[in-house]
Amino acid sequence: MRDPGLTASPSVDHATVRVTFEYLSWGTVWLLVGTTIGLVASIKLHWPEFLPFAQLSFGRIRPAHTSLVLLGWSSLVLVGLSLYVVSRTSRVTLWSPRLARVALWLWNFALLAGLVTLLAGANRGPQEYREWLWPLAVILAAAVLIDGYVAYRTVAARTLPEVYVSNWYILGGFCYLPILYVTSYLPFYQAGLGNTVVQGYYMHNAMGMWFTQLALGVSYYAIPRLLGRPIYSYALGVLGFWTNLLFYPLIGAHHFIFSPVPWWLQSTAILFSVGMMVPVWAGTGNLLLTFKGASGALQRSYALPFFVTGLIGYGLSSTQGTIEAFRTANIYLHFTNFTVGHSHFAMYGFITFIAWGAVYGLVPRLTGREPSPLAVGVHFWLALVGVLTYVIAISTAGILQGLAWVAGQSFIVSVIEAEPMWLWRTIGGLLMVGSHIVFAANVWAMRPLPAAVPSPSPEPVRMPA
Amino acid sequence: MSFGGLHTDHRAIVAVAVIVFFVLTLVMAILPALREQAFSGPPIATPRDEVAARGRQVYMREGCGFCHTQFVRDLPMDRPYGRPSRPRDYVLEDPPMLGTQRTGPDLADVGTRQPSEAWHLIHLYDPRAVVPQSVMPAYRWYFIEKNQAGPDDVVAPVPANSAPPGKVIVAGPEASALVRYLLSLKQAKVSP
Numbered sequence: 243m244r245d246p247g248l249t250a251s252p253s254v255d256h257a258t259v260r261v262t263f264e265y266l267s268w269g270t271v272w273l274l275v276g277t278t279i280g281l282v283a284s285i286k287l288h289w290p291e292f293l294p295f296a297q298l299s300f301g302r303i304r305p306a307h308t309s310l311v312l313l314g315w316s317s318l319v320l321v322g323l324s325l326y327v328v329s330r331t332s333r334v335t336l337w338s339p340r341l342a343r344v345a346l347w348l349w350n351f352a353l354l355a356g357l358v359t360l361l362a363g364a365n366r367g368p369q370e371y372r373e374w375l376w377p378l379a380v381i382l383a384a385a386v387l388i389d390g391y392v393a394y395r396t397v398a399a400r401t402l403p404e405v406y407v408s409n410w411y412i413l414g415g416f417c418y419l420p421i422l423y424v425t426s427y428l429p430f431y432q433a434g435l436g437n438t439v440v441q442g443y444y445m446h447n448a449m450g451m452w453f454t455q456l457a458l459g460v461s462y463y464a465i466p467r468l469l470g471r472p473i474y475s476y477a478l479g480v481l482g483f484w485t486n487l488l489f490y491p492l493i494g495a496h497h498f499i500f501s502p503v504p505w506w507l508q509s510t511a512i513l514f515s516v517g518m519m520v521p522v523w524a525g526t527g528n529l530l531l532t533f534k535g536a537s538g539a540l541q542r543s544y545a546l547p548f549f550v551t552g553l554i555g556y557g558l559s560s561t562q563g564t565i566e567a568f569r570t571a572n573i574y575l576h577f578t579n580f581t582v583g584h585s586h587f588a589m590y591g592f593i594t595f596i597a598w599g600a601v602y603g604l605v606p607r608l609t610g611r612e613p614s615p616l617a618v619g620v621h622f623w624l625a626l627v628g629v630l631t632y633v634i635a636i637s638t639a640g641i642l643q644g645l646a647w648v649a650g651q652s653f654i655v656s657v658i659e660a661e662p663m664w665l666w667r668t669i670g671g672l673l674m675v676g677s678h679i680v681f682a683a684n685v686w687a688m689r690p691l692p693a694a695v696p697s698p699s700p701e702p703v704r705m706p707a
Numbered sequence: 708m709s710f711g712g713l714h715t716d717h718r719a720i721v722a723v724a725v726i727v728f729f730v731l732t733l734v735m736a737i738l739p740a741l742r743e744q745a746f747s748g749p750p751i752a753t754p755r756d757e758v759a760a761r762g763r764q765v766y767m768r769e770g771c772g773f774c775h776t777q778f779v780r781d782l783p784m785d786r787p788y789g790r791p792s793r794p795r796d797y798v799l800e801d802p803p804m805l806g807t808q809r810t811g812p813d814l815a816d817v818g819t820r821q822p823s824e825a826w827h828l829i830h831l832y833d834p835r836a837v838v839p840q841s842v843m844p845a846y847r848w849y850f851i852e853k854n855q856a857g858p859d860d861v862v863a864p865v866p867a868n869s870a871p872p873g874k875v876i877v878a879g880p881e882a883s884a885l886v887r888y889l890l891s892l893k894q895a896k897v898s899p
Binding site: 286287288290291294296299300301302304305363364365366367368369370394397398400403404405409410413414417418421422425431432433434435436437438439440443444451480487488491492494495497498500501502503504507510573576577578579581582643647648650653654656657658661664 | 714715716717718720721724725727728729731732735736737739740741742743744747767768769770771772773774776778780781782783784787791792793794796797798799800801802803804805806807808809810811812834835838840841842843844845846847848
């Protein structure tokens with residue numbers, strides 16, 4: 243199959259470029275805010291009297307951190323890149339940049355209101371990643387639906403017969419997230435343990451059916467584009483799409499192993515956690531094999547190292563997740579900080595590195611402006627050393643906690659043993675936040691030149707229905 | 708390899724993706740959740756009084772559930788926290804707070820394990836006054852510093868070096884409610 247990215251016309255449509263850049267910029271703002279809050283939360287675990295204010299207490303900033311980095315940074319940067327990718331691979335201008343901008347402001351409003359309400363203590367209890375009060379969830383869902391509609395109409399107007407594999411993943415993500423999000427908020431089946439069943443389904447699928455979808459969709463466009471060669475196997479990309487859809491939604495309950503939720507649900511979840519290895523290694527292998535024989539391009543590019551890191555992060559963090567689902571491993575690792583290490587490995591080592599690779603790989607082609615390669619290198623190494631320090635420290639903390647519990651020690655022993663690792667986690671987090679400041683400066687360096695932006699964009703090309 | 712014509716039909720891709728994901732959502736989330744809601748059986752926990760219910764709101768507001776589970780597994784390491792949790796334990800809980808992290812200990816049965824109101828008040832005002840190595844936040848904003856306690860005041864008997872000199876620490880309404888809630892966390896007796 244032909245890779246449309248390789249033959250795309252070099253002409254750039256400025257309305258699409260600008261709205262893409264706005265998404266990336268706001269994503270970067272939320273990255274800075276969200277990870278600074280995360281750093282404060284990390285410091286509090288080894289210095290509990292640090293910033294002793296109600297609005298900044300650990301239990302309030304923890305959901306603020308997760309909601310900003312998930313729904314703010316990761317979602318906005320990937321939506322912005324996805325809107326660009328659907329437009330390029332369909333070889334038409336974005337269907338309605340104006341509507342996409344409306345959606346962006348709905349996202350931003352929900353994120354700001356979510357931050358303020360969570361810090362004020364207004365939440366729905368410790369229901370991970372759905373702590374926001376429902377009116378904010380309605381606004382967010384509307385934003386996702388609008389973005390999805392813009393992407394759909396753009397693909398519908400394509401000038402090629404095929405729907406390129408990137409768009410399978412991207413349109414898929416835009417279909418799944420609204421179903422997932424609405425299901426997690428509707429109350430009709432959530433009394434008692436019903437709520438817990440939905441919690442497992444929701445928090446797990448948010449990863450595989452949203453972030454993974456968009457990150458792979460963007461990768462299937464950007465990696466061949468940067469390497470100047472087609473993907474290793476188009477069919478493997480499509481196989482990954484379907485197996486992900488069939489296996490991933492079945493494994494949410496592995497967050498509640500040994501819980502009173504039905505045993506069959508837990509066992510199904512463990513079984514398909516193994517099945518998930520099919521789409522994971524199909525995707526990782528396929529995209530990594532695309533690099534085969536292109537080591538020269540890898541050395542010349544400052545964007546590709548982010549992709550390689552992100553793809554390795556995808557394979558390894560997913561395999562780690564499968565192992566954690568086994569009952570034997572779960573005994574030692576569940577409830578410990580190992581889970582926190584796993585989620586950062588996945589959301590940062592996979593999703594965030596892919597997003598950075600795509601930003602550095604694509605944005606200079608849109609705006610004609612490049613960051614200094616040295617600054618990109620500083621960003622890369624700060625982020626990589628930071629996240630490795632973070633993940634190794636917090637995973638070690640988790641293992642120490644698990645061993646202390648299994649040994650039947652008094653609970654406080656697990657706190658004492660984890661505490662030095664929490665300090666190392668803060669050091670890793672400091673490097674990560676530092677890398678984000680460099681990244682923000684690089685985004686600024688890539689901003690579109692106002693002079694280069696022509697006035698009103700041409701009417702989008704539409705195919706007859 | 709053929710993909711059944713799907714690769715040229717965006718409508719079909721979207722339709723199949725939506726239908727398959729919705730069906731899997733029904734099978735793996737909505738229907739099992741409905742079943743849990745409908746067939747868990749009658750509640751075994753005693754309903755909470757109004758003060759303890761307000762205390763539960765404070766517990767939620769402060770995100771206590773991000774570090775404390777309320778869910779005992781049938782594993783030897785969980786024995787200190789009580790008997791294994793059952794579906795009927797959660798029938799009245801909205802939302803139930805089983806949790807995914809134990810930065811602090813499980814609280815499913817903390818009212819039995821630690822029944823002292825004074826201990827909980829001190830612990831909430833200054834956790835390190837009772838557990839020196841604790842990393843729990845201090846919830847001082849739910850307490851009032853007074854020169855002298857009034858007749859109806861609930862005094863938190865904190866050690867002298869925890870409170871400002873010459874001050875008495877009095878529990879605010881939220882602190883009292885939160886302690887009432889913590890003391891209400893007692894697993895109901897069940898036949899095995």
